[in-house]
């Protein structure tokens with residue numbers, strides 16, 4: 001029996017190697033995990049005590065259903081899996097990856113070093129941090145260079161992923177899926193967006209890069225570098241002044257009462273599960289402030 005099982009394993013692995021398109025197969029068929037995916041079939045350590053809904057396999061091993069709430073995820077071809085389903089990751093994992101991981105991993109012991117903290121106390125740069133994203137250390141120039149000349153290890157669309165989710169916060173996906181060129185043609189609300197963006201860049205001396213195909217990127221709104229890494233005259237260096245060590249912070253605001261009442265009225269019960277209105281207190285790694293709307297107004301036009 002054992003030998004049979006063993007042979008079956010070898011066969012299925014051989015099969016997985018031969019197959020060119022694992023995306024159209026299920027995990028059960030290909031035994032192929034998505035790139036950069038978490039290990040499976042490893043045993044939970046004694047100190048890991050996830051909530052009961054993180055169902056374990058025999059022997060306290062973790063399987064697909066430990067972390068994912070979808071029925072039959074292992075039997076579904078990868079390209080048919082609904083990654084936007086609310087229960088795709090248990091416990092609302094997609095809203096905040098760190099707290100999701102903390103269901104098993106001790107937050108302190110596994111805290112990721114913040115690679116955006118790029119300066120030593122004496123103001124020199126931490127060269128090792130640059131190499132997370134660049135294949136070589138770019139020298140400073142006063143003028144912007146093209147994205148393709150910045151020696152990125154990954155395409156600009158992907159350089160933040162792996163460390164961050166595609167959905168790090170509300171509306172990130174709607175933005176990073178948006179193609180300005182196509183939208184300008186199809187929607188009147190997006191008509192002047194690209195021109196507005198260019199105008200903001202010129203007037204405010206800031207860099208708001210789009211992809212080669214005019215898509216909005218994480219990088220359009222966010223700067224990956226700490227202030228002081230790039231020369232001050234380079235528009236790519238322009239960003240908000242927040243404390244990166246503290247990270248993004250929000251504070252309660254009296255408008256929340258108004259917003260809650262409005263959500264309840266328009267959306268009924270579903271409105272109550274939306275997060276409360278809070279105001280940004282410490283903003284970091286943004287090319288323009290969002291607190292006062294400047295960033296948003298570089299593309300959007302709000303009428304009142």
Ligand code: HEC
Pocket residue numbers: 027034037038039040062063064065066067068073074078081083089093162164165166
């Ligand atoms: C320890 C928790 C954990 C286990 C166990 C787990 N996953 Fe995941 N999986 C994740 C997380 C977290 C993500 C989201 C990664 C991201 O978007 O950055 C993910 C993402 C995925 C994705 C989307 C990948 C993409 O890039 O679009 C698929 C498909 C997936 N998992 C399938 C599986 C299958 C099949 C199994 C079982 C063999 C499994 N997962 C087991 C945590 C887990």
Ligand code: HEC
Pocket residue numbers: 038039042043044045048050054062066067097100101102103104105
């Ligand atoms: C259901 C519990 C569970 C969750 C949730 C979970 N992990 Fe794990 N993780 C494990 C277990 C079990 C191991 C293997 C333990 C060991 O042997 O150290 C592990 C190992 C790891 C390792 C080291 C092994 C390797 O693959 O190199 C990393 C890194 C890791 N997890 C990161 C994460 C991240 C990031 C998240 C959130 C996206 C996460 N884990 C969520 C249970 C979990």
Ligand code: HEC
Pocket residue numbers: 115118125126127129130131132133134137138139140141143144145146147150152156159209219223224225229230234236
């Ligand atoms: C998180 C990923 C990431 C890290 C880490 C990183 N960079 Fe960059 N860097 C980018 C991206 C993306 C661009 C292109 C967009 C831009 O200019 O902001 C870039 C552009 C640059 C540019 C060219 C700016 C221009 O347009 O002229 C220089 C110079 C640079 N990086 C230097 C560094 C140095 C020095 C470090 C280490 C202290 C570093 N980078 C670390 C992602 C990163």
Ligand code: HEC
Pocket residue numbers: 098112113114115116132133159160161163164218219222223224244246247248249284285
């Ligand atoms: C090598 C991993 C890595 C890469 C690549 C990376 N980041 Fe980060 N980023 C981190 C870590 C670690 C933190 C600290 C907070 C945390 O653990 O989430 C962070 C924090 C941030 C924050 C502030 C969140 C907070 O509250 O502290 C923003 C915004 C951010 N990153 C944007 C980006 C963008 C945009 C890119 C792509 C250009 C990027 N990051 C690439 C690891 C990475």
Ligand code: HEC
Pocket residue numbers: 160161164165166167168169172175176216217218219220221222247248280282283284285286290
């Ligand atoms: C339309 C502009 C915009 C785009 C596009 C965008 N973000 Fe953000 N992001 C923000 C704003 C605004 C904040 C909150 C203020 C801040 O960063 O200081 C934020 C916050 C964050 C945070 C911190 C979240 C928290 O609450 O701790 C991370 C991490 C992050 N963004 C990563 C990304 C990544 C990765 C992408 C691409 C998938 C992305 N963002 C795309 C505007 C944007």
Ligand code: HEC
Pocket residue numbers: 171174175178179180183187189190193197208216220221290295296297298299300
């Ligand atoms: C680089 C240009 C750009 C910037 C900067 C920008 N947006 Fe957008 N935004 C877009 C595009 C493009 C869309 C998609 C429009 C569409 O599909 O009709 C969009 C869509 C939206 C939507 C609607 C999402 C949906 O599902 O319909 C909201 C809400 C939004 N943006 C808010 C903001 C806020 C708040 C900010 C500032 C933090 C901001 N945007 C900054 C370009 C931008």
